Ligand SMILES: NC(=O)C1=CN([C@@H]2O[C@H](COP(=O)(O)OP(=O)(O)OC[C@H]3O[C@@H](n4cnc5c(N)ncnc54)[C@H](OP(=O)(O)O)[C@@H]3O)[C@@H](O)[C@H]2O)C=CC1
Ligand SMILES: CC(=O)C(=O)O
């Protein structure tokens with residue numbers, strides 16, 4: 001239960017928890033009187049609504065009735081005889097209590113402005129102007145200078161660039177997010193190409209690996225086996241009520257780094273910061289969740305700084321029950337239209353969860369579906385370089401898990417739509433290799449269910465290079481999570497078969513990339529059409545500069561999510577993934593093609609996301625899955641109008 005105390009400059013005012021009665025002797029607040037607020041405090045409370053969520057500047061965080069009381073012009077005023085008073089005394093008892101005495105962890109905030117400076121949702125730092133400093137009791141709490149948000153961005157970039165180590169940059173960004181949310185998003189949006197590799201792959205991978213050591217203030221909601229039976233209550237502890245997107249992981253397959261248990265939290269936090277920065281979804285509508293069912297990572301279990309449950313992963317019924325309770329509680333608490341994005345689950349759970357909840361919830365698996373859409377977009381635009389249509393190509397994957405089979409299926413679906421051939425037929429253009437070799441019919445019995453549609457007639461092949469030489473693919477896609485697997489031999493084999501081999505090394509982070517951009521361009525004598533999951537620098541080969549694209553689902557999920565939210569969509573449909581891919585491919589300009597790119601630059605991502613959102617929403621209306629009626633006339637404009645802006649608001 002959250003208690004928040006708000007002290008005004010003239011008389012101390014105290015807010016009480018929403019579910020606490022102020023009458024009755026059992027109430028800890030029974031010694032408060034209800035009194036008219038001082039004029040200045042009333043003015044503050046009514047004037048400072050954040051229009052994005054209708055909340056109030058002062059104390060709009062969780063579990064207090066302050067909002068309503070402020071609107072009414074009332075608050076609870078401390079009885080001076082109660083012993084609970086402001087000033088310099090130790091009013092809460094923490095300091096005077098002996099070590100064996102329990103104390104109440106009351107949060108105290110002072111309306112003189114000190115709390116405002118420490119509220120990341122409203123803090124503007126040195127950008128508070130003179131008038132705001134005066135009316136919000138900030139005088140003396142800030143040095144005299146007043147700066148613009150633009151100057152703050154410039155200063156932060158200067159500071160961040162001074163850190164040589166990416167993890168330090170990541171920590172500086174997280175620190176900023178916890179200190180000044182609008183500045184964080186403005187910084188990220190204005191410098192998206194430079195900062196994406198920090199808040200996202202590859203650095204977020206290292207951050208997850210070291211999360212226990214760098215852990216400072218908790219972000220997101222941790223739901224562990226300990227919370228079984230009370231997940232709904234746990235959801236209600238989250239301060240924001242109007243949630244539109246949840247990104248949830250159980251930490252078992254974090255990028256290509258394996259099981260990082262509870263430390264996977266960096267991923268939902270990072271993905272949701274992109275929902276806001278790239279897709280314009282309000283930060284207060286985003287909820288990062290980590291489900292902690294233990295970890296099988298021995299190193300973490302033995303790490304004294306590990307933050308999660310110290311036990312092996314729960315599986316089977318115990319796992320299913322916890323996930324089911326979570327999914328049920330989510331719908332109960334946030335309704336039918338909250339989007340739940342599954343992220344970095346291991347494939348033995350990911351496919352089942354998507355299938356199980358796909359018919360009852362608005363769910364989306366980014367690794368299976370978002371990746372499929374972004375890769376399809378890249379392939380559609382790559383046709384510009386190689387000619388023909390997708391149906392003319394042969395695709396070979398290294399890695400037959402979530403990403404690999406998800407992409408494979410969407411390619412087959414797109415070819416089926418283009419050619420009117422049944423998808424069972426178009427799948428024959430696609431081949432996959434897993435850790436045991438080429439997926440062929442003789443292996444069908446022992447294959448996981450998601451691999452079976454790809455078990456074509458062929459003799460067994462163990463080595464990738466042999467598969468390349470036998471299948472003769474025009475497109476090679478890495479989704480293995482294993483670095484350095486596109487060897488010189490493999491890239492040379494692709495280059496011997498194709499004038500312009502399409503090579504996508506999708507595994508993250510950089511250390512797990514199947515090959516580097518330099519290797520792809522050098523080993524193909526500058527002929528490869530290359531993109532990777534994590535970013536690589538441009539490469540000069542024989543006097544020509546090659547700019548590698550980033551084939552990452554970050555192009556898709558923010559716009560797709562926005563489209564679902566703005567149309568009030570209740571279910572995700574494969575056709576939405578297809579239109580999202582087409583919308584992304586349509587954003588690649590001639591100038592981008594001239595540089596060898598198959599994706600547009602991230603610096604245009606807000607515009608791209610608006611276009612993706614519009615196409616997704618249009619498809620949803622067409623399929624009868626959208627509930628926000630009537631549909632807006634201009635969906636692109638509507639998408640843009642829905643987008644969060646990180647510019648500071650003026651406080652009256
Ligand atoms: N760029 C992007 O947007 C995205 C990138 N990814 C990246 O893709 C990678 C894989 O993710 P995901 O599909 O979810 O993982 P999965 O665990 O579901 O799949 C991995 C697949 O790779 C196979 N594999 C593992 N080692 C080898 C090897 N040495 N040779 C051949 N195949 C191998 C596995 O084989 P087996 O089945 O036999 O175990 C499995 O089929 C990760 O690194 C992830 O970061 C994922 C999503 C999006
Ligand atoms: C990008 C992404 O979702 C992954 O690597 O898992």
Ligand SMILES: [Mg+2]
Nearest residue numbers: 343344366367
């Ligand atoms: Mg992922």
